[in-house]
Amino acid sequence: MSPGFSHLIETIPSSGIRRFFDLVASSKDVISLGVGEPDFPTPWPAREEAISSIEQGLTSYTSNSGLIECRRAIAAYIEERFGATYGPEKEIIITNGVSEGVDITLRTLLNPGDEVIVPEPNYVCYAPLIQLAGGKVVAIDTSQTGFLPNKQAIKSAITAKTKAIILCSPNNPTGQVIPKKILKDIADLAENHDFWVIADEIYAELSYDEPFVSFAALEGTFPRTILMNGFSKAFAMTGWRLGYLCAPQEFIARALKIHQYSALCAPIMAQYAAIQALQGMKVVQDMRRSYEMRRNLFVGRLNEMGLDTAMPKGAFYCFPSIQKTGLSSEEFALKLLEKARVAVVPGSVFGLGGEGYVRCCYATHIDLLKEALTRISNFLKKR
Amino acid sequence: MTKLNKKEKELVHLLKENARLSSEDLGQMVGLPSSKVQSLIQSWQKDGIILKHTTLFNEEKLESTHDTIRALIEVSIRPEKKTGFDAIARRICKHPNVIDHYLISGNYDFLIIVEGKSLQEISSFVSNTLASIENVRSTGTHFILKKYKENGIALGTEEMENRILVSA
Numbered sequence: 390m391s392p393g394f395s396h397l398i399e400t401i402p403s404s405g406i407r408r409f410f411d412l413v414a415s416s417k418d419v420i421s422l423g424v425g426e427p428d429f430p431t432p433w434p435a436r437e438e439a440i441s442s443i444e445q446g447l448t449s450y451t452s453n454s455g456l457i458e459c460r461r462a463i464a465a466y467i468e469e470r471f472g473a474t475y476g477p478e479k480e481i482i483i484t485n486g487v488s489e490g491v492d493i494t495l496r497t498l499l500n501p502g503d504e505v506i507v508p509e510p511n512y513v514c515y516a517p518l519i520q521l522a523g524g525k526v527v528a529i530d531t532s533q534t535g536f537l538p539n540k541q542a543i544k545s546a547i548t549a550k551t552k553a554i555i556l557c558s559p560n561n562p563t564g565q566v567i568p569k570k571i572l573k574d575i576a577d578l579a580e581n582h583d584f585w586v587i588a589d590e591i592y593a594e595l596s597y598d599e600p601f602v603s604f605a606a607l608e609g610t611f612p613r614t615i616l617m618n619g620f621s622k623a624f625a626m627t628g629w630r631l632g633y634l635c636a637p638q639e640f641i642a643r644a645l646k647i648h649q650y651s652a653l654c655a656p657i658m659a660q661y662a663a664i665q666a667l668q669g670m671k672v673v674q675d676m677r678r679s680y681e682m683r684r685n686l687f688v689g690r691l692n693e694m695g696l697d698t699a700m701p702k703g704a705f706y707c708f709p710s711i712q713k714t715g716l717s718s719e720e721f722a723l724k725l726l727e728k729a730r731v732a733v734v735p736g737s738v739f740g741l742g743g744e745g746y747v748r749c750c751y752a753t754h755i756d757l758l759k760e761a762l763t764r765i766s767n768f769l770k771k772r
Numbered sequence: 773m774t775k776l777n778k779k780e781k782e783l784v785h786l787l788k789e790n791a792r793l794s795s796e797d798l799g800q801m802v803g804l805p806s807s808k809v810q811s812l813i814q815s816w817q818k819d820g821i822i823l824k825h826t827t828l829f830n831e832e833k834l835e836s837t838h839d840t841i842r843a844l845i846e847v848s849i850r851p852e853k854k855t856g857f858d859a860i861a862r863r864i865c866k867h868p869n870v871i872d873h874y875l876i877s878g879n880y881d882f883l884i885i886v887e888g889k890s891l892q893e894i895s896s897f898v899s900n901t902l903a904s905i906e907n908v909r910s911t912g913t914h915f916i917l918k919k920y921k922e923n924g925i926a927l928g929t930e931e932m933e934n935r936i937l938v939s940a
Contacts, residue, residue, distance in 0.1 A: 410938040423938035513940045561940075682782070682801035689800045732938060755790065759797070 405738030413732045420761045421732040422749040427625040432672045438665035439658040453649040455483025459660040462667045473605035475635040483655045487632035490617045495522035497644040503552035508538035509740030512561045532742030536563040540574040553585035559592035562739045562748035563708040564701020569602045592704040594623030597681045624666045629659040680705045687751040694766045705752040712745045729768035791825040846912040847882035869897045
């Protein structure tokens with residue numbers, strides 16, 4: 390017998406993605422559309438910068454909030470790209486990926502019993518991290534509204550305990566992007582009902598059909614917005630673990646207390662690499678166009694074979710409906726893996742409204758995507 | 773010279789990467805009807821813009837081609853009246869050992885890449901064929917010992933094979 394564990398941790402279910410991963414890892418000859426990261430290695434200039442920083446012996450801690458040069462480069466980038474203005478000195482913390490940013494944000498904001506509105510399907514980390522921070526998840530099902538949160542649904546979820554809403558746009562897993570009109574509605578609601586807006590914009594650069602509108606760039610949103618972004622997706626730097634939080638100073642000063650004790654700082658070599666990465670926007674554009682072209686082919690073919698799939702407007706996921714097959718999303722994913730050797734992620738792991746859908750990532754070599762399409766098509770015909 | 777619009781440039785880029793994409797694939801990717809892609813490719817073939825579709829091998833993994841040897845040869849030329857470098861270049865690049873042939877700036881004039889079955893074959897090409905051409909002033913031969921990158925593709929190095937199969 391061990392001395393036991395936190396009661397809170399026992400209430401957190403293990404990740405649905407994790408269970409599915411174990412199954413996929415033990416199967417052979419599988420084409421995985423279940424990945425959640427770019428298929429490009431980090432562009433070479435950023436890698437070289439990290440190597441050079443190591444050669445120079447720049448291997449120390451940095452200030453808790455990150456190298457000031459890196460924060461300046463980030464501030465200049467988000468101002469230029471998204472029109473949101475943050476001071477590098479006191480309004481930005483460099484975190485170990487957006488994941489850490491979500492965690493410390495929630496712990497900075499929540500009191501026991503505080504409610505956080507989460508439009509779902511949504512990225513898998515929000516609900517557990519809200520619970521771990523002592524909050525309560527109030528999920529909204531967006532599956533009937535084009536996978537976009539709408540004003541009415543949010544309004545009816547607001548209570549006296551509402552402390553924040555979390556938006557992930559472009560969205561993992563649906564690929565949908567919240568349009569400016571809805572962002573403005575959310576900004577109004579947040580102001581009228583006095584809650585925070587946590588805007589996870591990690592896929593902001595991967596917005597295909599229209600220029601991306603950042604929540605943080607909307608007029609009047611600054612005082613109650615926490616903007617999160619990072620290098621993983623657009624700059625193909627997942628393994629470097631580098632994200633950032635931008636918010637008013639009163640928030641940053643408090644979040645820094647958690648970050649300094651639990652993480653201390655983000656890795657210095659990753660920060661030097663990031664400064665260099667921000668100089669290379671051409672390669673970001675090339676990668677974006679490459680995903681976009683694969684999206685066009687992959688989603689086009691899924692629809693042609695009868696899997697209704699809304700055209701995703703961003704990120705590198707699509708979210709086909711498998712309702713016609715009469716299978717649950719988990720059954721579909723398991724059968725597809727077993728019979729067709731293609732791995733997708735059951736939509737049910739992404740919360741309310743995900744049942745009946747599966748997530749496919751098209752950041753995979755075009756030849757493999759085509760082979761996967763053939764396998765899926767044969768699988769559907771045989772049923 | 774044919775001027776290409778944005779989508780046509782993308783088609784060229786995609787075909788250079790992967791000649792096996794069908795016109796349906798290409799059309800869907802860049803947003804053109806497949807019939808349009810087909811007619812573009814046909815006209816590029818007709819106009820000699822597309823010369824041929826080949827396959828790029830990693831020769832180091834093929835036993836049968838292990839016995840070929842490549843060399844870079846620097847050639848200094850005395851340009852001829854009227855034809856300059858071009859007439860000499862035409863004579864040189866017709867030779868089957870010549871894989872690539874460039875006129876370059878700098879200390880010498882031509883850079884030629886030649887392939888042969890042995891050191892002897894290449895040195896015989898240099899001394900008997902190349903150096904004996906009138907107006908070839910001098911040559912310098914560099915045998916290739918190892919290939920690291922060819923046609924923009926780094927050989928035998930990185931692929932994103934280590935991505936975890938299912939992740940959030």
